Amino acid sequence: MIVMSGVTVGALNLNNQVGVYITLILPIAVSCIYFDKKLTLFATGVQIIITIVTNYPRITTNPFYSDDPIGNYIAVTAGQFIETFILAVIFIWIAKRTRNILNKLTNSEKQSLVYINQLQDIMNRSKNASETLSTSVKQLLQAIEQTTISNENINHNADYASIGCEQNLRYIENANTTVTNISVALESISTKTQTLSEISQDTSAATEENEKIINQAISYMEEIELSTKQNKNIIxxxxxxxxxxxxxxxxxxxxTEQTNLLALNAAIESARAGEHGKGFAVVAGEIKQLAEKSSTAAKDIxxxxxxxxxxTTKSVNSIDQSSVTIKSGIDLVKNVGRSFEKLKKLQETSNQEIQEITKSSNQTSKYGREISEIISNTKSITSKSLNQIQSIASDTSVQSTVMQEILSSFNVIDHTADDLLNLSKSVSL
Known part of the structure; x- marks a missing residue:
């Protein structure tokens, strides 16, 4: 840039019609912008060389210097050299002075930058701390709100529990009365069950006696069936x-029929014999009468x-019917016997069950007394629990009041943290 400005000034210096003397300081002035001593000396040298080179044609061709072009050239160039040297010294001093000022400003700016960085770091830390504080306060506020809500819920639950305990206490009192009544009823059931067990034993003995009678009846019916079968065989x-x-x-x-036929033939033959056959005819008549009587007797028989x-057929049918009836009776009696056997087994099972029920009733009565004692103890414990729950409800109410006060205090801290955070953000900006 300095060389280009020097060349430009030199080109203008070649023209006699252009007054560019003031522009001779342009390279030096441009170099002074960079506040560099070496660069200013270099620009001065460039300017001197350009001045020496361009002044010769400018002066030698100028009619004003036509009387002594070389002398004028030397004089003008020497004057410009001195001017350029003086300007160079001035600009170098200005550049040096300005450079020192800039260095001081730079050092001051660096120190300020350090302070600014430190302040920025402090602001960042303050911002982070404010954000952390704000977050912590908000979280703590949420925790306090949750704790307050929990305390309120605990208070409500304690109230409900207190009401529930009172109801349970009433229920327990009613249950105690009911269990007492049940215990009395169980003792009565145990007594009645014992009586029922004795009756069942008597019934079992009667059932065994009836079973023996049924077995005897079956034996008699079987003997009748056997006798009936024998009579049937006889018939x-x-x-x-x-x-x-x-x-x-x-x-x-x-x-007899043959005899009648022979008597008839004898009568016919005696009739043919005439007088000689009359005796034979009488015999034949007697034989006929005897044959007729025999025939009549045979018919009667x-x-x-x-x-x-x-x-006999009716007797056989009757005996068969009796056999069927007797068999049915035997089957019926056997069925009755089996029923009595089942009844006996059921009676035995029932007797065992009644005995078990008696034992269970006695045990249940014992349990009833134990349950009554347990309910009495539960009643005492429930009363103590009710007092404790009421105490908890009172303490929870006080704690809720304290948490409300703490919540108000932390709301103030939260607003302060927000203000500090906003201030840190504004300082950072």
Whole structure:
């Protein structure tokens, strides 16, 4: 930039019509901007060289210096050299002075920057501390609010618990009365159960006696069934004999018919014999009468046998029906016997259960007395708990009041922390 300004000044210096003497200091003035002594000396040298080079054509071609161009050139150049040297000294002094001032300003600025950095660090720390304090205060406020809410809830819960304890106390008193009544009822049940156990034992003995009677009845019914079967067999044998007699009577009837036929033939033959056959005819007549009587007797016997067969059949049917009835009776008696056996087993089971119930009733009565004692103790403990809960409710109420005061104090601290934080932010900005 200095060389370019020097070249520009030199170019202008070549023109006689342009007055550029004042512009000769332009390179030096430009170098002075940088406040550098060496740069100012370099600009002075450049300016002197340009002045020496450009003054020669400017002066030698100028009619004003035509009488002695070389002398004028030397004189003008020497004057400009002196001026340039003086200006260089002045500008170097100005640059040095300005440089010292700038150095002092720079040092002061650096020191100020250090102070500013320290202050900025303090502000940052103060800001961080303010933010931390603000955050902590807000968190503490939230914790206090939560604690206050919790205390209020505890207070409400303590009130509810107090009411619940009072209700439980009433319930326990009612339960104590109820358990006492239950204990009395259980003792009565135990006594009645003992009586029922004795009755059950008597019933079991009667059931065993009835079972013996049923077994005897079954034995008698089985003997009757056996006798009925024997009678049936006898009647069946009699029926078979009647059938045999019937067949014999059929033979006799056949013989009688043959006898009648022979008597008829004898009568016919005696009629043919005439007088000689009269005696034979009488015999034939007697034989016929005997045959007719035999036939009549055979018919009567046959009718009687038929009647006996019918009666035998009816007897067999009746015996069969009796056998069925007897068998049904035996089955019924056996079923009754089995029912009595089941009843006996049930009675035994019932007796065992009653004995167990008696034991359980006695044990339950004992438990009832123990429960009554437990309820009495629970009543005492509940009364103490009620007093403690009421005391807790009172303490919680006081604590809630204290927490409200602490909350108010921390609200003030929170506002102070916010103000400090805002101040730190404004100082940082």
């Amino acid at each position: 069946n044998s009699l029926s078979l004999r009647s059938e045999e007699i019937g067949r014999i009577m059929e033979i006799i009837t056949g013989i 046959s009718n009687l046998i038929s009647q006996i067969r019918e009666d």
